[in-house]
Each structure stands twice: as structure tokens, then as C-alpha cells.
Amino acid sequence: MRLKDKTAIVTGGASGFGRGIVDKFVAEGARVLVADLNGDGAAEVARAIGGLSAGMDVSRDADWAALTAQAMDAWGRIDILVNNAGVTHLPMPMEEVTEPDFDRVLSVNAKSVYLSARHVVPVMKKAGAGAILNVASTAGVSPRPRLNWYNASKGWMITATKAMAVELAPAGVRVNAINPVAGETPLLASFMGEDTPEIRAKFLSTIPLGRFSTPEDMGNAACFLCSDEASMITGVAMEVDGGRCI
Numbered sequence: 001m002r003l004k005d006k007t008a009i010v011t012g013g014a015s016g017f018g019r020g021i022v023d024k025f026v027a028e029g030a031r032v033l034v035a036d037l038n039g040d041g042a043a044e045v046a047r048a049i050g051g052l053s054a055g056m057d058v059s060r061d062a063d064w065a066a067l068t069a070q071a072m073d074a075w076g077r078i079d080i081l082v083n084n085a086g087v088t089h090l091p092m093p094m095e096e097v098t099e100p101d102f103d104r105v106l107s108v109n110a111k112s113v114y115l116s117a118r119h120v121v122p123v124m125k126k127a128g129a130g131a132i133l134n135v136a137s138t139a140g141v142s143p144r145p146r147l148n149w150y151n152a153s154k155g156w157m158i159t160a161t162k163a164m165a166v167e168l169a170p171a172g173v174r175v176n177a178i179n180p181v182a183g184e185t186p187l188l189a190s191f192m193g194e195d196t197p198e199i200r201a202k203f204l205s206t207i208p209l210g211r212f213s214t215p216e217d218m219g220n221a222a223c224f225l226c227s228d229e230a231s232m233i234t235g236v237a238m239e240v241d242g243g244r245c246i
Contacts, residue, residue, distance in 0.1 A: 004029035012085030014041030016185030020215020058112035165235030183213035209242030
């Protein structure tokens with residue numbers, strides 16, 4: 001029960017890595033607000049775990065204002081924020097990615113972290129405590145070709161994590177990131193371009209441990225970094241990648 005009585009917001013919590021984080025947090029005693037663009041999916045997960053839900057677009061300031069107000073009305077505090085929601089563009093030469101796709105990737109993967117800080121950081125500062133976890137990617141450390149602007153957005157998130165950690169440390173707020181490798185999530189087919197046994201084998205050949213990341217892997221890492229066990233850890237971008245970035 002490492003998160004007993006903690007309160008947590010998890011964006012993109014209706015599926016994939018986000019769902020794995022939600023399930024682990026609940027198993028360890030946290031109360032969770034599941035936020036997702038798929039509001040029905042978020043509500044379904046919330047019913048399963050006895051938590052709260054919100055349909056939201058993480059790239060919209062008004063949605064963050066409403067989400068923060070919902071959490072504060074329900075709990076009176078926000079102990080943990082997990083910025084997990086993310087998107088990618090399809091693999092292609094960098095110059096062929098459309099401007100709308102570029103804007104979408106940067107809005108969801110980067111602007112969302114800025115917007116979350118505008119609303120959640122003041123709550124944590126006032127409390128003098130809090131843990132923020134940004135779900136970045138090995139793409140921000142060891143980029144794959146043809147995913148250029150996705151790679152860049154995750155590199156931005158890693159740098160933002162370190163900058164946030166330095167600034168917020170005196171306020172008692174820790175900020176870390178995890179860097180998953182590709183996993184069995186709704187984004188996998190988008191990363192690969194198409195989902196075939198041959199392309200899966202090619203991806204797996206770059207991962208020394210020989211398997212994709214799982215939602216459970218992400219839940220375990222997230223739980224540790226957001227728990228009091230990690231009270232001396234801030235500004236870290238932990239690779240949960242089976243060795244891909246070695």
C-alpha cells in the first residue's frame with residue numbers, strides 16, 4: 001500500500017500504459033481520477049476501480065481548469081499528477097508530416113504539460129508537497145527514423161521534466177519521467193506504420209530483453225517514482241525499455 005490515501009490524476013487513463021498506471025495506483029491504495037479524451041472509456045475504468053472520471057482534451061486550458069476543480073472538489077488536494085496522454089504521427093519522412101499532424105503531436109505531448117502546470121502546480125505549491133510524473137519515451141533519448149516530430153516532442157518532455165524538477169524542488173514538489181519503449185497499446189500500430197509479424201520482429205530486435213513494454217511495467221515504475229520511497233528522486237527520466245537505450 002505504497003500510495004495509501006494518496007490522490008492521483010492520470011491522463012490517458014482509459015487504455016494502454018495509462019490504464020496500467022491506474023490499476024497499479026489503486027492496488028497500492030490511491031484514489032484516482034481517470035481523465036481521457038475517450039470519456040466513456042474513462043467512466044468505464046472509473047466504475048471498475050471505484051474512482052472518478054473526466055472526459056477531457058489535454059491540449060485545452062479550459063479542460064485542465066475543470067479537471068483541477070473536479071479533483072479539488074472531491075478531495076481537497078492533488079498529491080500525484082501523471083501526464084500520460086500522448087499521440088504520434090505515422091512514420092514518414094520529416095518533411096512530409098502535415099502541419100495539422102505536427103500541431104496535434106506538440107499540443108498533446110508538450111503543451112499539455114505546460115497547461116497541467118498552470119493549474120496543478122499552484123495546488124501542489126500551496127500544499128508544499130506533490131509528485132508529477134511525465135510519460136515520455138525512449139524516442140526522446142534514442143530517436144527512430146521517420147518519427148521525427150514525435151521524437152522531438154518526447155525530448156521536449158524530458159527537458160521539461162528536468163526544468164520543472166529544479167524549479168519546484170524548493171516547494172516540495174518532485175517531477176520525474178519514465179521512458180517506455182514501444183508497447184502493446186493503441187499507439188503501437190501507429191509507431192510501426194503497419195502491424196505485421198515482420199515489422200514486430202524488427203522492432204523487437206532493437207530491445208535487448210526481447211519484448212515490448214507492458215502497462216504493468218509502466219504501472220510498477222510509476223508507482224515507485226510517485227511514492228514516498230522515491231522522496232529523494234527528482235528530475236529523473238527513467239528508461240523502462242528492456243535495454244533499448246543502452
